[in-house]
Every structure is written in C-alpha cells, then in structure tokens.
Amino acid sequence: MELFENFLKTNKEDDVKREFEKALNLEFDLKLTLQDVLNSISHFNSEDNFPYKSGIFLSAFAFKRNCDDVLKVENGIEIDYFGSFLKSNQITVKGDLGNFTGAFLDGGTLLIEGSIGDKGGYSMNKGKIWIKGKAGNHLCHFMRGGDVLVDKNALDFVGNSMVGGTIEIKGSSGYSLGYRMVGGEIEVKDLSWDLIGEEMVGGKITVRGHIGKELCQNMVGGIVFLNEEYKDTPKGKTSGGKVVFMNFRKR
Amino acid sequence: MDKKELLELGVVEEGKPKKPTPRLPRREIACQDPKERIKNFNEVALGYTLKDAVYEAMRCLECSKPRCVVACPVHIDIPSFIGLIARGKFEEACEDIRKYNSLPAVCGRVCPQENLCEAACIINDTNPKNPIAIGRLERFAADYLLSQENGNENKIEIRHKTPFKVAVIGSGPTGLTCAAELAKMGHTVHLFEALHKPGGVMMYGIPEFRLPKEIVQKEINYVRSLGVNIETNCIIGKTIPVSDIMNEFDAIYIGTGAGFPNMMHIPGENFAGIYSANEFLTRVNLMRAYEFPKSSTPIRKPKKGVVVGAGFTAFDVVRIMLRLGADEAEIVYRRTRKEMPGRGEEIEHSQEEGAKIRELTNPVRFIGDENGFVKAVEVQRMELGEPDSSGRRRPVPVPDSNYIIDTDLVVIAIGQTPNVLIPSALKNLSTRWGSVINVNRETYMTSVPKVFAGGDAITGAATVILAIRAAKEASRGIDEFLKDPQKKWYPQAFSEKK
Numbered sequence: 001m002e003l004f005e006n007f008l009k010t011n012k013e014d015d016v017k018r019e020f021e022k023a024l025n026l027e028f029d030l031k032l033t034l035q036d037v038l039n040s041i042s043h044f045n046s047e048d049n050f051p052y053k054s055g056i057f058l059s060a061f062a063f064k065r066n067c068d069d070v071l072k073v074e075n076g077i078e079i080d081y082f083g084s085f086l087k088s089n090q091i092t093v094k095g096d097l098g099n100f101t102g103a104f105l106d107g108g109t110l111l112i113e114g115s116i117g118d119k120g121g122y123s124m125n126k127g128k129i130w131i132k133g134k135a136g137n138h139l140c141h142f143m144r145g146g147d148v149l150v151d152k153n154a155l156d157f158v159g160n161s162m163v164g165g166t167i168e169i170k171g172s173s174g175y176s177l178g179y180r181m182v183g184g185e186i187e188v189k190d191l192s193w194d195l196i197g198e199e200m201v202g203g204k205i206t207v208r209g210h211i212g213k214e215l216c217q218n219m220v221g222g223i224v225f226l227n228e229e230y231k232d233t234p235k236g237k238t239s240g241g242k243v244v245f246m247n248f249r250k251r
Numbered sequence: 252m253d254k255k256e257l258l259e260l261g262v263v264e265e266g267k268p269k270k271p272t273p274r275l276p277r278r279e280i281a282c283q284d285p286k287e288r289i290k291n292f293n294e295v296a297l298g299y300t301l302k303d304a305v306y307e308a309m310r311c312l313e314c315s316k317p318r319c320v321v322a323c324p325v326h327i328d329i330p331s332f333i334g335l336i337a338r339g340k341f342e343e344a345c346e347d348i349r350k351y352n353s354l355p356a357v358c359g360r361v362c363p364q365e366n367l368c369e370a371a372c373i374i375n376d377t378n379p380k381n382p383i384a385i386g387r388l389e390r391f392a393a394d395y396l397l398s399q400e401n402g403n404e405n406k407i408e409i410r411h412k413t414p415f416k417v418a419v420i421g422s423g424p425t426g427l428t429c430a431a432e433l434a435k436m437g438h439t440v441h442l443f444e445a446l447h448k449p450g451g452v453m454m455y456g457i458p459e460f461r462l463p464k465e466i467v468q469k470e471i472n473y474v475r476s477l478g479v480n481i482e483t484n485c486i487i488g489k490t491i492p493v494s495d496i497m498n499e500f501d502a503i504y505i506g507t508g509a510g511f512p513n514m515m516h517i518p519g520e521n522f523a524g525i526y527s528a529n530e531f532l533t534r535v536n537l538m539r540a541y542e543f544p545k546s547s548t549p550i551r552k553p554k555k556g557v558v559v560g561a562g563f564t565a566f567d568v569v570r571i572m573l574r575l576g577a578d579e580a581e582i583v584y585r586r587t588r589k590e591m592p593g594r595g596e597e598i599e600h601s602q603e604e605g606a607k608i609r610e611l612t613n614p615v616r617f618i619g620d621e622n623g624f625v626k627a628v629e630v631q632r633m634e635l636g637e638p639d640s641s642g643r644r645r646p647v648p649v650p651d652s653n654y655i656i657d658t659d660l661v662v663i664a665i666g667q668t669p670n671v672l673i674p675s676a677l678k679n680l681s682t683r684w685g686s687v688i689n690v691n692r693e694t695y696m697t698s699v700p701k702v703f704a705g706g707d708a709i710t711g712a713a714t715v716i717l718a719i720r721a722a723k724e725a726s727r728g729i730d731e732f733l734k735d736p737q738k739k740w741y742p743q744a745f746s747e748k749k
Contacts, residue, residue, distance in 0.1 A: 014735065048411065152316045155326055171316035172371075174326065191318045191371055210371060212322070234638055 001040040003028070008044060008053050016056070016103065020085050023060035034069045034091070037061055038077075045077055051098050055081035062091060073097065073114070080117070083110045086127065099136070102129045105146060118155075121148045124165070137174075140167050143184065159186045162203070175212075178205045181222065197224045200241060208248045216243055271312050273374045277381045278307040285603040289573045292459045292541060295600055296360075301341075304391040308337035311383050314373055319385060322371035324720040327351040329368060329385055336388055345396035346406065348389060352719060353431035353474060354424060356397055356466045357453060359390025361563075362716045363594045394466075403469045405476040411437045415733045418443065418500040419479075420487045420673065423451025425706025425718035426506035427474050432726035433504075434477040438733065441500070442474075443485045448537065451508055453715070455537040456529075458567050460574070461597070464536075488676030502701050502729045505688065506722065509667040509707035515559065519617030520663075524551055524625040528564045528664035535571050553660035556580040557628055559614055560664035561591040563714075566598060568662045569606040581607035583614060583656075585633050585646040611635075613646065615653060617661065627655050667712040677702065687711055695725035696732065703729050 003026055013019040028037075037058060044050050059082060062069060066089055073079060073095030080098040083091060083105060090109040099117040102110050105124035115133030123142040128149070135154040143162040153171035157179060164184045172191040180199045187206040194212035197205055197219050206225040216224060217236030226233075228245040235243060281297040282288075288295055299307065313330040320326055327348055335344035348355040364386035372382030396402040415438045419430045422444040430440045448454050453467045475481060487496060496503060512527035514520060531550070534540040538548035556572035558565045561584035572580035582601075584591065587610045591598065602608070611633045618627040632652035635644040669686045681689040681698035688697055688704040695703045705721035707713055 012735070153318075153321050155321060172318045172321045174321040175324070190316065191321065193322050193371070210318070234643065 001037070004037075004041040004044065004054075004057055007057055008047060008049060012049060012052065016081065016084065016100075019052075019056050020060055023056050024064065026057075026060065028061050028064055030065050032061075034058060034062055034065075034071045038071060038073070042074070042077055051078040051080040055079045055098070055100070056084065058082060059084045059086065062086060062089060065089075068092075070094065083129075086110070096133065102127075105129065115152075121146070121167075124148075134171070135169075140165070143167070158188075159184065159205075162186075172209065177207070178203065178222075178224075181205070196226075197222065197241070197243075198236075200224070216241065219243075271309060273310050273312055274378060275306075275310055277310070277384055278303045278387075280384070280387050282600075285600075285605075288460065289570075289604045292574060294463050295460050298394055299387055299391040304336055304341075304388060305339070307384050307388055308333045310374070311337065312373065318371040318373055319368040319383075323368045324716045325351050325723055327389075332392060333383065333385070333388055336392060341392055341395040342399065342402075344392040345402075348392060349473075351723075353428050354470050354715075354719065355389050356393035356470055357424065357462060358716055358719070359386050359388075359393055360462050360466075361457060361714075362386055362389075363714060365595050367716070397466070397469045403472040403476065405473060407435060407477075409435060409437055409478070413437045413439075413733065415439065415501045416441065416499065417502045417504065417729060417733075418487075418496050419504045419506060420496075421445075421451060421506040421508055421706075421708075422449035422471075422481060422483075423506060423508045423706065423718065424453060424715045425508070425708075425722040426451065426504070427471065428719045428722035429504045429506060429705065429726050429729075430479045431474045431477050432723055433729060434474075434479050436726070436730050438730070440479045442479055442481045443487055443491070444481065444483045445486045446537065447483050449481050449483060452510075455533040456564070456567075458532070458536050458571055460570070461567065486672070488672050493676045497701075501733055502703065504722075504725060504729060505673055505697070505702065505704040505708055506706045506718070507670060507673055507708050508718070509669045509712040511668045511670045511686065512663070513666045513668060515614065515663055515665065517614060517616050519619060519625070522617055522619040522625040523623050524659060525617060525661045525663065526551075528558075528560070528568055528662055529667065531568055531571070531662045532564070535575075541571075541575060550575070551660055553577045553580070553658075555658050556660040556662070557656060557658040558582050558662045558664055560584065560666070561586075561593055561608070562664060562666065563593055563597065564667075565662075565664035566593045566601050566606075568664055570597075570601050570604055572660065572662075573604050573606060577660075579607070580605075581609055581656075583609050583612050583628075583630060585611065585613040586635065586643065587611060590643045609656075611646070613648070618655070625658060625661055627657050628661060629653055629655050667707075669708045669711070673708070684711075691728075694728035694732065695721065696728060701732070701736075703732075 068090045070092045078098045081100045082097050083102040085104050087107040092111045094113045096114040097116045101116040101120045103122040105127040107127045109128045112131045118136040119138045120135050121140040124146045125144050126146045128147045130149045132151045134152040135150045137155045138157045139154045141160045143165045145165045148167045150169045154169050154173045156174040157176045158173045159178045161180045162184045163182045167186045169188045173188045176195040177192050178197050181203045182201045183203045185204045190209040192207040194214045197216040199218045200222045201220050202222045204223050211230050215235050219238040219241040221241045223242045225244050228247050231245040311333040317330050319329045332344040332347040368385045369382040374382050417438050417440050419426045419442045430442045433440050450467045512529045534550045539546040540548040540550035543549045552575045556577045558569045569580045612630045614628050615631050616629045620626045632649040633646040636647040639645040671686045674680050674682045688709050690709050703725050705725040706718035
C-alpha cells in the first residue's frame, strides 16, 4: 500500500499525538476494513519503524472509519500503539499486540483475544480494554479513567501513578502494584508479589491471594485490602493510608 | 533423545506425555556427604540426573495463569521450560530460559527460589512445602546444555546491527546481562572489568562449593559468543579516564556492584585476624588461598572462627572456615533465625557441616593479644523490640549481659555498599548515602546524560537475580535512548501538564 509506504518513510515524531494527527490527514479508503489494511501493509514487517508506524496508521484508520471491526494478527507481526486515541468504536483483535496497546484511549472498547506487551492502556482516559491473555509490564501507567480487565496475569508496575479508572486482573500481578497511585481502583484476584502500594497517595487496591514482601512502603494515603491469611506480613514505614486484612472467602 | 530412551525415562506412554503428578513428593537433590564435603571445595549439590529431572518436571501442572512467572524477577516462562524438560527436550529448555536470563546455570544455583518462584507455586496450596523444584530444574537444563558441544555458544541470529557503541562497566551478573541483552539488540558492547578475571561477585564472592568457577566461565563464554568484547584489568576512572569513555561510547552502563564492605566501628576492629567478608572471600575464591602455598595468596587458618552477620555471605564464610580446618565456626547474629536473610538451603547445609549459630548476640569489642592478633570478642545479649522500617523486629541490647567468646579469626559480614570510585569520578552523578547511585526508575538513566546504572550499584547489596532484572530493564532504557536520544519519555502526560 503506497499510502503506508510514504507514511513509513516520514520522520518519526517524538510526540505520539502529532504522529497520530499526521496519520489522520492521510486519505484513507474507508471502504476497506482494518483487516484489509493490515494485510496490505504486513509485508513491511521487517522495517525498523514498522511496529510504531503501523499501530498509529491502523489506529488513525479505525478512528476515521468509526465503526466496529475485527482484526486478526498473525504471529510475528509486531504492532505497537494499536487503538491509540480511539473514541467510540469497538475493535476485536484476534492475536497478540505489542507495546502501548490502547495508549491514550478516549472511549470505545478494545477486546484483545491474545496478549499484549508493555505499557498497555498507557495514560488512557475513557473506554474499556479487555485482554483475554496476559499483559506485560507497566499496565495502565498514568491511567486517568476507563476500565481494564486482564483475564490472565499482568507483569510488573501495574497502575504506576494512576489517577482514576479501574483495573481488574483475574490472574496474578508481579512486582509493584499501585506505585505512587493517586486515585482509581485495582483488584487482583490471585497473587500479587512484592511492593504493593509503595508511595501510594490515594485510591483503592484489593489483592485476594498471596502477597509478597515490602508491603505499603512509604504509603501516604489510600486503602489496601488484603487477604487475612497473610496478616503477619511485615508492613513498611507508612505515614498515612489504611491497610485492611479481611476474609475474602466468607464474603 | 530418541523415543526409546524417553520411554525408558517414563516421559511418554504410547507417544503421549504422561499426566502431571503434583501429589508426588518433591525429588530431593543428591549432595556430597557432610563429613566428606567439609574436607574439599567441590560443589555440594550434585544436581539432578535425567530421571530425577523428568520425574520432577512431570509434577508441574503447567498452569494457564502461572504464579511462578510473576514472582520470578525476570519473568522466565517457567511452565514452558519445565514442559520441555518433561518432554525430553533438554537443550530447548535451556534455550527457552536464555530468552529471559543469560545466566541460567548461575541462577539455578544461587537464586533464593524458595522465597520467589517456588514460594508462589500453586502446588503449595494443596501439597504444602512441596512446590516444583524450579531452581534445580533450571540448573539441570543449563548444565545439560553447557555439557554439550558448543553448548555455551549463541544460536540466536542477531538481525539488525546498529552503529551504536555501549560501554558496560563491571562484569558481574548485572554487567554481563546488560551486555548480553544489548548485544542481542544489535549494539556493539565493550565490557570493562577491574579484576584479572571477568565474573565479578560470581568469581570473588560466591565460593566454589556453591558455584563452580568453571560454570561461571562457561556462562561468560556464552556472553562472549554474542559478540561482547570483554576487557579485564581495566579500572574506569583510573586506567582509562572517564572522559575518554564518555567521548568514545554512545551510552554507558554502570554495573560495578557493591564491593565496599561495611564495618562495625567498634573498639579493636583493627587487630590482625579480623577480615572483612570481601577480603576473606576474595582471597579464598578468586585467589584460591586454600591451595596455599600452591597459590600465591595466603590466608589465616582458624581453630575457632567467628562470623558476624547472617546473610548469604556470612554462611559462605562460615562454611569456608570449616573447610579450612577450623575445629569450630559460629555465626553471631543480633536477631533470631526467623529474621535471617540467608537462603534456607544454605543455612541447612552449614548446620549439617557443623556450623553453629549464636542468635540474639552482638559484638561490642574485640580483644587482642600482646602481638596485636585477635584472641576474643566481647558480645552482648539482645532481645527483639518493635519492627523497624525494613519490617524486621529491631534488636535491643539487654543491660549487663556481656560475655566473652574466644576466637582466633573474625570475619565481619554485615553487608556491603557500592564503591565510591565511579561516583567520585563522574561529575554531577546524583547519589544517596555517599555511593548508591540514583536512577530514573523507568529508564535507569542517572543524573548524567547517556549514563545508566543498575544492580547493586543502585540498590546496595542484593541478590544476583535482582541485579539481572535491573540489567534487563536498563538495557531496554538504553536501547530506547540510543534509537531516539531526544525522545521525551512521556510526551502527552508531560505536555498536558504544561
């Protein structure tokens, strides 16, 4: 596809929003589906900029087309920033996506029937992301609103500096949950490893399963609900906030 | 392996893998007899045989939401590599681990798995204290591959070679991992080591009976095979000025570890026969002082040794004392066994070998003889008070409870801090507590542009696996920086704040 080839050759903007606006100015053929576009550009996969440019390109196309769509991503194709800045449509992705999936999401729904890379839901405002596989590091960094649901595990730094919105993880999460969190809610159904609620300022964290060490270090505010089976876990130095141990099974 | 051999091992039945057997007990690892092993420096744990490994691997449930993966600091895909072992694909299992960790044979031996992946294993819920022996299986897979011809050579094709050059300072676990990760990303990597052999703490700090030096060198050869150029006997800031490095390389990673010992600052600490753990271990491990006079480095062989502290290092030291021929060797610790930071397996092994542990005791002064050699240590009893900021209960002295312990060798193993050489050589490098480098927790960049740091240099003394984790995250930060040095890390979030 010539349109994408030209876009790929343009200089990479350091601001994602400017790159997205640049892509929005392209004259897309809106009769095509997302799958048609991906099929026509996938042979550029070996280019260095492909993950970044393809994600922005596909997001801009979906934004302009503004209707529900289904996309099948084959193994070996890396797409970053997919679903960035979307506002209203629902997109179902069959396959795995790369980093910054759903970054700056502003509405609509992303249903991902696979796994995503690092920094999914980065700085999102509204909308929903449902990940049926696992999520990488830094899920929902700087999140300001919306809902994220992960069916399997998420890795480290979930909800780092988040301000609002909800994150629900049906599996486990790795190191650092809600680091410098200001608002919003995080719920982990199973284990969450070390560094829960470190330097937390506000919001709510619930971990129903096993927990690691270094609990609530330098916590200032907010509330953390933990399973009472682990109430002997040593708590770090706090100057505010609340840690509540409760029996989740009875409830 | 062919199908017949696999059938003999019980891996498959009529072409299908067997069902998981989590209810079976955990397979113990063969070890040297305690009476024999205190006479030599050979490795204590002998590793799994093929049959043991397959038996243990078949206990794994290969969960769809594996807790062990999130508890592992480098997030190795544990069910995947254990599944490969259970199916008899031992070489592939190690290659699978190497995607996440470049030093599997080292981590399989020294990583505190019982507090990490094995503590999170789901089998603990139904079969308590019987989790999958993940560390032992990791060690088995790595040893199997390293024992094969060309097993320590890289088989990954590096596709995109970039024009960037990166200097890595320090060849410990963090330096080697960062160098390996950057080399896999296509960058040219030069690794600088101050000592005459690469390996850092794995060479000078961890004893031969816990981590054979041959294994470390094999792992280093793997990193070399990725194209990393290793330069030894090179102290940055002394042999090569920092300005030369800054001009020649596009990015610099500081992985100099924590090699500066903490001392107690109590009377009599300067008597002969009182070593810091670093000096004692370097003499024994790197310079092979236990072979003196065959080796050129001597060491004082104790009759009754005392080790202050109860971390990993303290247990290594006490076990070395017994191997050097000490009649008695004991650990003096100010808290109780429950609060000990040492690894469970090491504590058990040291006790099997005859080491004693004196809990709730803290030295207050050392007593020397007329020749200036230590002959005793005065200690004070302690009791536990309220928890401190680390969450452990604070030891409080019991008044009028001092007594004397006779000794002829004391080793102080109460932790290490990073060396001040690099922070003092680099202007504007932000540090805390004098020598611990401050970094951005997202990118691992220091306050000096294009200089990154990781491992014990940014945290103080910690474990090998945490150093590897920092190196992996820092390598991503370095890669992003090299590809786009002007990049604003968080474009929209920052611009909107303005």
